[in-house]
Amino acid sequence: MTRVLLTGNGAAAWGARLARVDYVPAFPITPQTEIIETLARWYDTGEMRGRLTLLESEHSMITAAGAAAATGVRVFSATSSQGLLYGMEMIYTVAGWRVPFVLVNVSRGLASPITLESDHNDLLAARDSGFLAIVCATCQEVLDSVLLAYRLGEDPRVRLPVIVNLDGFTLSFTREPVEIPEAARAADFLPAFDPQGISFRASQPSSQAVAVLGGTPYSYFRYETHLAALNALPVYDEIAGAFEQCFGRAHPAVETYRADDADVVFFMMGAFATKAKAAVDGLREAGERVGLLRLRLLRPFPEARLRALLAGTRGVAVIDQNLSNGKGGVLHTELASALYGMRDAPLLASFVGGLGGRDIGAEEFYEMAAVTRRAAQGGVAPAPRLLYTATELREMRKLQAVAAVERLETGGGQ
Amino acid sequence: MSEHVIQRMKDLPSTHLLGSGTPMCAGCGGLGALHEIYDLLGTRTVFVNAAGCMTLLSVYPFTPFRGSWLYTAMASAPAGAQGVRDALDILLEHKRIPPEDDLSTVVLTGDGAAYGMGLSATSGAIERGLDFLYLCYDNEGYGNTGQQFSGATPHAARTSTSAGARGYSGEKKDLFSIWTAHRPVYAATVIGAEPLDLAKKIEKAKRLTGPRLVLALAPCPTGWDFDPQQTVEIGRLAVRTGIWPLKEYLDGKVVHTRVPHPRQPVEDYLKTQGRFRHLFEPARNEALLGEIQARVDAYWANVE
Ligand SMILES: Cc1ncc(C[n+]2csc(CCOP(=O)(O)OP(=O)(O)O)c2C)c(N)n1
Ligand code: SF4
Ligand SMILES: [Mg+2]
Numbered sequence: 057m058t059r060v061l062l063t064g065n066g067a068a069a070w071g072a073r074l075a076r077v078d079y080v081p082a083f084p085i086t087p088q089t090e091i092i093e094t095l096a097r098w099y100d101t102g103e104m105r106g107r108l109t110l111l112e113s114e115h116s117m118i119t120a121a122g123a124a125a126a127t128g129v130r131v132f133s134a135t136s137s138q139g140l141l142y143g144m145e146m147i148y149t150v151a152g153w154r155v156p157f158v159l160v161n162v163s164r165g166l167a168s169p170i171t172l173e174s175d176h177n178d179l180l181a182a183r184d185s186g187f188l189a190i191v192c193a194t195c196q197e198v199l200d201s202v203l204l205a206y207r208l209g210e211d212p213r214v215r216l217p218v219i220v221n222l223d224g225f226t227l228s229f230t231r232e233p234v235e236i237p238e239a240a241r242a243a244d245f246l247p248a249f250d251p252q253g254i255s256f257r258a259s260q261p262s263s264q265a266v267a268v269l270g271g272t273p274y275s276y277f278r279y280e281t282h283l284a285a286l287n288a289l290p291v292y293d294e295i296a297g298a299f300e301q302c303f304g305r306a307h308p309a310v311e312t313y314r315a316d317d318a319d320v321v322f323f324m325m326g327a328f329a330t331k332a333k334a335a336v337d338g339l340r341e342a343g344e345r346v347g348l349l350r351l352r353l354l355r356p357f358p359e360a361r362l363r364a365l366l367a368g369t370r371g372v373a374v375i376d377q378n379l380s381n382g383k384g385g386v387l388h389t390e391l392a393s394a395l396y397g398m399r400d401a402p403l404l405a406s407f408v409g410g411l412g413g414r415d416i417g418a419e420e421f422y423e424m425a426a427v428t429r430r431a432a433q434g435g436v437a438p439a440p441r442l443l444y445t446a447t448e449l450r451e452m453r454k455l456q457a458v459a460a461v462e463r464l465e466t467g468g469g470q
Numbered sequence: 471m472s473e474h475v476i477q478r479m480k481d482l483p484s485t486h487l488l489g490s491g492t493p494m495c496a497g498c499g500g501l502g503a504l505h506e507i508y509d510l511l512g513t514r515t516v517f518v519n520a521a522g523c524m525t526l527l528s529v530y531p532f533t534p535f536r537g538s539w540l541y542t543a544m545a546s547a548p549a550g551a552q553g554v555r556d557a558l559d560i561l562l563e564h565k566r567i568p569p570e571d572d573l574s575t576v577v578l579t580g581d582g583a584a585y586g587m588g589l590s591a592t593s594g595a596i597e598r599g600l601d602f603l604y605l606c607y608d609n610e611g612y613g614n615t616g617q618q619f620s621g622a623t624p625h626a627a628r629t630s631t632s633a634g635a636r637g638y639s640g641e642k643k644d645l646f647s648i649w650t651a652h653r654p655v656y657a658a659t660v661i662g663a664e665p666l667d668l669a670k671k672i673e674k675a676k677r678l679t680g681p682r683l684v685l686a687l688a689p690c691p692t693g694w695d696f697d698p699q700q701t702v703e704i705g706r707l708a709v710r711t712g713i714w715p716l717k718e719y720l721d722g723k724v725v726h727t728r729v730p731h732p733r734q735p736v737e738d739y740l741k742t743q744g745r746f747r748h749l750f751e752p753a754r755n756e757a758l759l760g761e762i763q764a765r766v767d768a769y770w771a772n773v774e
Contacts, residue, residue, distance in 0.1 A: 078557070078560045078564075079553075079556055079557060079560055081549075081552075081553065081556075105564070106560055107556055107559070107560055109552060109556055109598065111549060111552070111594060112590055112591065112593070112594030112597075113590060113591070113594075115543075115545055115546050115549070115591070116546050116548070116549030116552070116590075116591045116594060117549070119542055119543065119546035119547075119549035119550050119553065119591075120549045120550065120552045120553035120556070121553060122550075122553065123518070123540060123542070123549070123550040123551070123552070123553025123554045123557070124553035124554065124556055124557035125553075125557075126540060126553075126554070127553065127554050127557035127558060127561070128557065128561065129557040129560050129561060145543055145545075146542075146543060146546065149542070149543055256516045256538045256540070256554060256558070256573055257567060257571040257573070258513075258514045258537075258570060258571045258572060258573050259570065259571050261513060261535070261536060261537045261538045262538050262539075263528050263533045263535065263538065263539040263540075264538075264539070264540050264541075265540055265541040265542070266528040266529060266530050266531075266533065266539065266541055267525055267526060267528065267529050267530065267541060268529065268530045269529055269530075273530050
């Protein structure tokens with residue numbers, strides 16, 4: 057085991073390397089590109105055995121990934137944002153093929169407006185696709201989750217592709233100390249890929265991904281995929297247990313931080329949870345019983361676990377780094393549905409923030425905790441809040457004013 | 471170049487590999503061509519299919535193919551072929567499968583995908599030198615969705631989205647030239663109604679490695695509006711009138727494998743199909759007929 061400084065992208069590449077992936081269909085997009093460049097180099101130097109093929113689009117990339125997995129090799133790919141959306145038809149399609157492979161998504165806000173920095177709308181667009189999804193908060197977790205994801209997706213009870221998500225910039229380009237497991241240990245944890253009969257061979261002709269006619273066969277296969285995804289809940293726990301035994305690192309479906317006796321918790325996913333932890337520490341020092349639940353497993357959704365963890369909690373500040381326009385934060389809806397009908401369920405307060413890389417400051421965490429506590433005491437959920445400071449609004453107004461003056465001065469249109 | 475095994479009609483395979491009882495229309499020219507091609511390619515193949523009429527060949531839990539099949543989507547069948555080919559290569563290299571288990575990858579696509587939505591995936595696959603056979607059955611429209619015009623629809627044809635007096639205002643795109651501009655190892659046009667010419671080309675394509683196009687004009691009774699029993703006759707007329715030139719591209723050169731002489735007037739072909747009826751009824755549209763004839767004449771003037 058060696059401990060080195062790695063970016064999130066570097067950690068993702070190391071995960072793929074330790075998983076001994078045979079095949080990487082690829083396409084560049086910021087902030088993901090470093091992953092495929094690293095893998096391309098390792099294939100070139102012979103440090104990895106297999107092949108990287110640069111496709112002409114993510115739609116083709118996901119198709120090639122699914123087709124190669126359907127032929128019986130271990131496949132890895134990576135994308136982000138616009139790329140994930142460009143490939144979306146095939147994201148849904150290959151999940152239905154029931155072929156396991158791992159796709160790393162480096163989260164980045166979606167157009168429009170076009171931007172580079174992170175939020176989770178890209179990942180959430182794939183939420184209902186049939187892919188399982190693990191959402192990381194540290195670089196170590198990225199490496200570990202790639203290995204976990206292969207074990208999970210390839211399990212005969214599951215057989216589904218898995219997205220491993222990391223935040224653009226905050227993780228992708230940030231160096232953190234990461235323990236790189238020894239190759240032999242990784243191989244113990246994750247044995248060679250067993251296609252389990254899903255393949256194309258001259259001696260065993262097969263038809264895959266065929267059409268169906270009518271709702272009966274269609275529903276049958278859709279339900280099968282759903283049930284397989286639900287199977288992945290206990291399987292995940294089993295595998296995370298095996299991982300902890302092997303490497304000494306715990307990666308539960310829901311990470312808890314100082315949440316045991318908390319009456320108010322933050323609920324969120326991704327790298328900004330690290331900021332929430334710092335805020336929790338600050339609030340604890342001030343004597344407040346505040347904690348954090350970080351969702352790692354987005355799909356399957358660990359509903360029962362969340363109910364158990366939130367029993368006794370009075371208020372939850374749900375922080376969504378995403379926005380479903382015309383509805384609100386997606387995690388808020390997800391958690392509300394999970395807790396619906398639960399006796400003494402905590403009150404939920406919805407906050408949307410951190411879009412396109414916008415920071416969430418310590419003061420904002422404190423404020424969210426206070427708002428949630430007050431609401432829980434009063435028993436009425438507050439209106440959802442879109443985090444934005446008066447200073448930010450003033451800065452925007454200034455920019456607009458400067459642009460207006462420039463246009464006037466240079467004689468442009470009004 | 472080695473001698474072709476197929477010289478005469480009696481050299482064509484007598485056993486038929488593709489099962490019957492598919493949901494395709496009676497007289498489907500695309501299916502006819504596929505039958506002929508499958509007999510020659512054989513079962514050590516994986517057909518990677520793009521959305522279109524042929525997608526309904528394999529409907530759970532039945533398939534007429536004795537070899538393998540993978541349906542992908544409308545735009546990305548060549549990328550599916552890439553994934554399968556790459557995976558098989560890796561398995562062979564790592565000796566995880568024996569050489570006998572290898573398969574040839576065949577893309578099976580309609581014209582709508584081939585001339586339009588799938589063009590970028592196709593271009594990418596050719597530029598990567600993918601070893602695959604690309605089989606396009608060209609029924610000159612989006613057949614599966616009710617024959618709207620596609621990039622392959624010929625000038626003046628009536629489709630469900632060009633139902634006016636002049637039919638389709640665009641020109642049929644030249645997919646063969648788009649392919650040859652990529653310098654593939656092989657490209658050919660074929661038609662089911664000329665089985666010997668088709669067989670010779672498939673035999674040739676089969677022995678080559680790299681990107682190979684087989685573009686089959688596919689008379690479509692449903693979309694072109696003619697009686698299913700006319701499929702073969704209409705196919706022959708497409709060749710004899712010079713509307714559908716039979717040719718191949720090999721070693722950087724295009725060779726016409728059939729130069730119709732004398733060429734029948736194009737109207738002999740056009741008047742067999744309801745989609746061109748407005749050129750003859752209620753009155754002959756001499757101008758449009760002349761335009762179409764002139765275009766075909768101009769094509770052959772460059773060949774002859
Ligand atoms: C992305 C996408 N858009 C639209 C469709 C609907 N669709 C299915 S088949 C088809 C027509 C395909 O035309 P072509 O490739 O010529 O094949 P044909 O139907 O004529 O056999 C269309 C538009 C689809 N399946 N996928
Ligand atoms: S619509 Fe045309 S191409 Fe499609 S199955 Fe019918 S005849 Fe064949
Ligand atoms: Mg068509």
